[in-house]
Amino acid sequence: MSWLYLAIAVICEIAVGISAGKAAGFTNFGWTIATLISGAIATFFLSLALLTFDVGVGYALWTSIAGVGIVIVGALFLGQRLDWRKALGIAIVIGAVVGLQLSGAA
Structure with missing residues (x-):
């Protein structure tokens, strides 16, 4: 359930x-x-997710996944430019999120 709260x-x-x-x-x-x-x-749903996640890991997941989401939404729907440097940054963030998950974060 904590992953659902984090997704919301x-x-x-x-x-x-x-x-x-x-x-x-x-x-x-x-x-x-x-x-x-x-x-x-x-913030409400993040607080529910943090009942299960470690605070640092949950907050890091929340901010990084949302940041990537905002960049993607901006590129797809708001006419913002997505160049190779932004794509590389997104890939690094995704790698870090996967690393947090593999560490047994939740």
Whole structure:
């Protein structure tokens, strides 16, 4: 169940990143509300996942997977550029996440 909670937290954190970018410094009210609500939901589900995961490992998984997700969503839907350096960074992050999992993190 902790992986499900972590997945929900990651999806909501991706929504935070996208919403915050569109909130224009919190001057766009609708996107500001979306940022705050998705952030609260992400934090709630992260806290549920951390009942099972070590705090450091759970937080590292959450932030790294969400970061990769935001880059991919930006490239696919927001017209952001994905060059070989970003792809290499994504591969390194994925390798680190796999390494954490193989360490017996949860």
